[in-house]
Amino acid sequence: MGKKLTLEDISKLLEKYGVLEFEDVKIEGDIELKVVGGAGISPELLTTLQAALQSSQMMSQFAIQAAHGLFSILALAKLAGYPVESVLRSFGISAPAPAAPAEVAPPAPAVPEIVIPEELVAAKFEVGKQEWVGQIQEVALGATAADGGSRETVVKLGGEKTLPFYGFEVHNPNPPRIAIDCFDMPIPLAKAVREHYADVMEDPGEWAKKNVKEFGADMVTIHLISTDPLIKDTPPREAAKVVEEVLQAVKVPIIIGGSGNPEKDPAVLEAAAEVAAGERCLIASANLNMDFERIAKAAMNNGHVILSWTQLDINQQKTLNRHLFKLGVKREDLVMDPTTAALGYGLDYAFTNIERMKIAALKGDEELAFPISCGVTNAWGAREAWMKASPIKEDSDWGPREYRGPIFEIVTGLTLALAGGNLFMMMHPGAAAVVKEVTQMLAGFKDVEKAAEFEGWLTWAEK
Amino acid sequence: MKAKSPMELYGLLPRTNCGECGEKTCMAFASLLIERGKKLEECKPLLEDEKYRESYEKLKDLLAPEVREVVVGVGEHAKNLGGEDVLHRHDLTFFNKTALFYDVWDTMDDDALKERVERIQSWQKFYVGEFLRLDGVAVRNVSGDPKKFAECVRKVSELTSLPLVLCSYDAAALEEALKVVADKRPLVYAATQDNWKKVLELVLEYKVPVVVSAPNDLDRLKSLAATFSQAGVEDIVLDPGTYPTGKGLETTLANFVRLRRAAIAEGQKDIAYPLLCVPMTAWLVYENEVDAAYWETILVTIFTIKYADIMILHSIEPYALIPQTTLVANIYTDPRRPVAVEPGLKVLGSPVEESPVFVTTNFALTYYTVESDITSNNIDSYLLVIDTEGICVEAAVAGGQLTAAKIKEALEASELENKVKHKTLVLPGLAARISGETEDATGWKVMVGPPDSGRIPDWMEKNWPPK
Numbered sequence: 001m002g003k004k005l006t007l008e009d010i011s012k013l014l015e016k017y018g019v020l021e022f023e024d025v026k027i028e029g030d031i032e033l034k035v036v037g038g039a040g041i042s043p044e045l046l047t048t049l050q051a052a053l054q055s056s057q058m059m060s061q062f063a064i065q066a067a068h069g070l071f072s073i074l075a076l077a078k079l080a081g082y083p084v085e086s087v088l089r090s091f092g093i094s095a096p097a098p099a100a101p102a103e104v105a106p107p108a109p110a111v112p113e114i115v116i117p118e119e120l121v122a123a124k125f126e127v128g129k130q131e132w133v134g135q136i137q138e139v140a141l142g143a144t145a146a147d148g149g150s151r152e153t154v155v156k157l158g159g160e161k162t163l164p165f166y167g168f169e170v171h172n173p174n175p176p177r178i179a180i181d182c183f184d185m186p187i188p189l190a191k192a193v194r195e196h197y198a199d200v201m202e203d204p205g206e207w208a209k210k211n212v213k214e215f216g217a218d219m220v221t222i223h224l225i226s227t228d229p230l231i232k233d234t235p236p237r238e239a240a241k242v243v244e245e246v247l248q249a250v251k252v253p254i255i256i257g258g259s260g261n262p263e264k265d266p267a268v269l270e271a272a273a274e275v276a277a278g279e280r281c282l283i284a285s286a287n288l289n290m291d292f293e294r295i296a297k298a299a300m301n302n303g304h305v306i307l308s309w310t311q312l313d314i315n316q317q318k319t320l321n322r323h324l325f326k327l328g329v330k331r332e333d334l335v336m337d338p339t340t341a342a343l344g345y346g347l348d349y350a351f352t353n354i355e356r357m358k359i360a361a362l363k364g365d366e367e368l369a370f371p372i373s374c375g376v377t378n379a380w381g382a383r384e385a386w387m388k389a390s391p392i393k394e395d396s397d398w399g400p401r402e403y404r405g406p407i408f409e410i411v412t413g414l415t416l417a418l419a420g421g422n423l424f425m426m427m428h429p430g431a432a433a434v435v436k437e438v439t440q441m442l443a444g445f446k447d448v449e450k451a452a453e454f455e456g457w458l459t460w461a462e463k
Numbered sequence: 464m465k466a467k468s469p470m471e472l473y474g475l476l477p478r479t480n481c482g483e484c485g486e487k488t489c490m491a492f493a494s495l496l497i498e499r500g501k502k503l504e505e506c507k508p509l510l511e512d513e514k515y516r517e518s519y520e521k522l523k524d525l526l527a528p529e530v531r532e533v534v535v536g537v538g539e540h541a542k543n544l545g546g547e548d549v550l551h552r553h554d555l556t557f558f559n560k561t562a563l564f565y566d567v568w569d570t571m572d573d574d575a576l577k578e579r580v581e582r583i584q585s586w587q588k589f590y591v592g593e594f595l596r597l598d599g600v601a602v603r604n605v606s607g608d609p610k611k612f613a614e615c616v617r618k619v620s621e622l623t624s625l626p627l628v629l630c631s632y633d634a635a636a637l638e639e640a641l642k643v644v645a646d647k648r649p650l651v652y653a654a655t656q657d658n659w660k661k662v663l664e665l666v667l668e669y670k671v672p673v674v675v676s677a678p679n680d681l682d683r684l685k686s687l688a689a690t691f692s693q694a695g696v697e698d699i700v701l702d703p704g705t706y707p708t709g710k711g712l713e714t715t716l717a718n719f720v721r722l723r724r725a726a727i728a729e730g731q732k733d734i735a736y737p738l739l740c741v742p743m744t745a746w747l748v749y750e751n752e753v754d755a756a757y758w759e760t761i762l763v764t765i766f767t768i769k770y771a772d773i774m775i776l777h778s779i780e781p782y783a784l785i786p787q788t789t790l791v792a793n794i795y796t797d798p799r800r801p802v803a804v805e806p807g808l809k810v811l812g813s814p815v816e817e818s819p820v821f822v823t824t825n826f827a828l829t830y831y832t833v834e835s836d837i838t839s840n841n842i843d844s845y846l847l848v849i850d851t852e853g854i855c856v857e858a859a860v861a862g863g864q865l866t867a868a869k870i871k872e873a874l875e876a877s878e879l880e881n882k883v884k885h886k887t888l889v890l891p892g893l894a895a896r897i898s899g900e901t902e903d904a905t906g907w908k909v910m911v912g913p914p915d916s917g918r919i920p921d922w923m924e925k926n927w928p929p930k
């Protein structure tokens with residue numbers, strides 16, 4: 001007792017208790033007081049505290065934010081052993097009423113008397129709406145003849161005003177969309193996927209057609225994987241021909257992907273962007289560790305949308321987006337790919353990363369307010385999706401793998417849709433159809449003829 | 464919880480820094496309380512000394528989770544439902560994993576019943592250092608016969624110590640069943656607008672947790688909960704109904720979100736109870752077994768993320784159970800948890816001088832996967848775990864946490880040169896890029912293993928011992 005609380009004390013305390021951020025924020029007017037328990041007070045301390053509170057100059061350098069909410073200066077004073085609330089009370093400073101003490105239950109009677117009411121207590125359920133200030137940018141993919149392209153459909157992404165599928169607050173305009181992958185050469189695929197594409201693997205045009213006609217894809221992704229120097233090192237010009245082929249074969253908007261090789265991709269995507277000029281394709285992708293400027297320019301000069309790809313890191317995503325805008329990319333020409341990890345192999349990171357981005361955007365962070373694309377095909381990397389049997393002896397039988405793979409792709413995709421994904425790049429046709437169906441339902445775009453009688457499950461019997 | 468900073472709690476603790484809670488200071492204890500890393504009851508002085516009684520009660524109130532915690536079952540398999548404090552896992556973490564209960568029904572014959580309970584009880588899948596398991600059994604009263612139901616419940620309770628949900632809309636059937644298993648603390652399903660009086664009587668008498676059910680009628684749900692609560696029942700679970708498809712699904716999601724938001728964002732205590740979801744309703748819509756199991760898994764996905772605390776399911780096929788349990792584990796992984804294991808040399812089985820030396824990272828998911836792949840195949844070996852700061856193989860190679868220099872350092876510390884004769888390291892396939900450098904840096908021979916450690920047994924057959 002009797003110790004003066006100095007600025008130095010405060011900063012020591014902040015340091016000790018892991019305060020994370022100091023920002024240049026002025027504390028003006030009311031300071032919120034959190035006040036708990038306490039005892040006697042020295043008048044000396046009281047004066048110090050009061051002075052500290054009133055000296056807004058001294059405070060102006062600090063906005064004190066800790067991991068678990070705002071510390072008030074008084075809470076800190078309290079921590080240092082100052083009986084804050086009695087100080088305040090004796091000074092007539094109004095503090096919020098202390099929390100009502102927990103009701104202490106009266107001693108239980110020896111034989112509890114059971115009283116069953118006659119009627120149900122009347123009640124009405126109400127809950128407020130969450131208000132957001134931000135809105136996700138709407139981005140259109142594909143250009144029709146009217147806009148100088150040759151697509152017959154346009155896919156609109158984003159435009160959300162609330163969290164995904166919260167139609168009870170406000171209907172988000174565009175449901176999630178599905179793109180199905182095809183490649184410019186035959187590639188090794190999990191058995192359950194391969195069997196659907198065996199007949200078209202040699203022909204990207206036919207492959208793309210099948211994705212749309214048979215599997216109902218909203219879009220097609222053509223991966224120019226053969227351009228990788230370690231695969232076939234196909235020259236950019238030649239790779240671009242495959243893009244033309246795909247544009248001829250289908251009338252939906254397309255996504256053009258490189259091989260993922262950071263040295264080669266800029267040239268490949270540039271050539272592809274040129275042959276597809278005016279079609280408003282999604283160019284996948286620009287990444288921080290490559291010449292993203294060249295890719296961005298190629299997209300801008302040929303009327304495409306750019307995919308801004310980072311690896312599970314919000315700050316990197318903001319940085320890359322900022323770079324792209326500096327280069328002249330327009331807000332309506334950008335989609336983000338914050339990286340997808342498979343169910344069981346980092347899906348928790350991907351989910352939270354996307355959910356945080358979406359919430360930040362709805363809260364007004366304009367650098368993150370863009371539609372999100374998810375490479376759901378990554379789900380096939382999970383061993384549970386493709387391995388014949390568990391390598392672990394103690395595991396219960398894993399059952400047939402042809403049923404495990406697609407559901408891994410579905411759960412990965414649906415999880416990210418609930419986090420806020422807008423576009424899903426997928427491979428297994430059944431998985432793609434299911435994710436489309438369920439997200440359409442959740443978004444309120446699809447009903448069924450006959451709803452299930454809920455109570456029926458209790459007495460349901462297998463036929 | 465009401466408390467927002469450790470300071471609020473600190474003032475109410477004894478502030479003697481006696482250390483009985485295992486922490487050096489009361490402040491440290493307060494910080495852990497707010498993260499729910501410690502239980503208030505671990506501060507013994509607070510409990511034992513009469514003068515802290517009032518502080519204790521205040522602390523309890525400050526620390527109570529927003530959503531009430533309800534315990535189902537007894538003993539080691541008892542499940543805590545609810546107890547959640549946030550709407551998004553990154554705001555803190557989700558606490559009590561969504562409990563997955565699989566059904567049996569009272570028209571099954573004895574053998575089928577026994578086999579199914581056995582399968583539910585013994586099912587397991589290894590994941591990050593532990594086994595994923597199923598949480599309980601829901602017994603359905605399909606027969607409509609109270610005696611038959613009670614008989615089935617008795618058999619199930621003899622077959623398993625997993626917690627039970629007793630499912631019947633008939634209070635007489637619930638009563639018969641409770642006479643048999645009330646001491647196992649089953650969850651009673653359900654009190655409805657029709658049977659609530661009798662069910663209320665039962666749960667008061669038998670002191671068991673209860674589900675109040677009002678499909679797609681949140682006013683009635685609240686009214687049932689309020690009625691039960693005012694009559695002295697606090698272990699309540701809410702069933703807002705699960706409609707599996709179409710607009711019904713959209714509405715179901717809205718109901719779950721609105722209920723949880725009322726509880727957490729608005730602190731509406733009279734509705735702040737755990738939520739029950741019935742993905743099994745998928746079977747009312749899909750006839751084909753695979754379609755139905757898939758759709759059930761879809762409902763598990765949606766409602767694990769959006770706030771169900773307990774679910775009732777039907778399919779026990781591995782292609783449903785594996786993704787369901789894995790998803791729950793992922794969503795309930797504590798985002799604050801360190802993801803690393805202790806680096807260094809691990810001895811797997813009883814290696815000899817000829818046994819292989821595998822290299823891996825100290826990312827928990829990587830380490831446990833590799834370790835279990837090796838040990839469950841009885842491969843005696845050394846596993847050299849590199850300190851990659853908890854990063855998996857591919858990202859650590861890309862990000863520079865798995866390098867030749869790091870391997871050299873770990874190798875020297877391990878004194879492996881005195882333990883094996885062959886001076887050969889096996890690197891993960893995904894670290895092939897650094898094999899040359901590693902050979903140069905360590906002077907050991909380096910072999911590149913398969914990309915997935917599950918393939919180590921096959922790889923061994925072809926490549927070990929090295930020629």
Ligand code: B12
Pocket residue numbers: 311312313339340341342345346349378381383802821822823824826828829832833853854855856857858859860861862863864889890891892893912913914915916917919
């Ligand atoms: C989750 C994840 C992250 C998380 C990592 C979390 C963590 N603690 O590790 C975070 C967000 C931190 C991250 C960051 C980065 N990541 Co990352 N990440 C992933 C992701 C999505 C999953 C990785 C995973 O968890 N795998 C599961 C574990 C168990 O796998 P594993 O460690 O490889 O172990 C397996 C095998 O290697 C093998 N094995 C392991 N040990 C051994 C030993 C022996 C002897 C044998 C035989 C086999 C074996 O068996 C194991 C089981 O199958 C992948 C993409 C994907 N879907 O795979 C990208 C990925 C790995 N990341 C990538 C990159 C580039 C990065 C960053 C460099 C991005 C950046 N620019 O900042 C950073 C690097 C950060 C750092 N190093 O500091 C790239 C790597 C590309 C490459 N080949 O170089 C990937 C492949 C994504 C991509 N396609 O671009 N990432």
Ligand code: SF4
Pocket residue numbers: 476477478479480481482483484485486487488489490492505506507508509
């Ligand atoms: S046991 Fe209680 S009094 Fe002792 S140090 Fe821990 S919190 Fe403080």
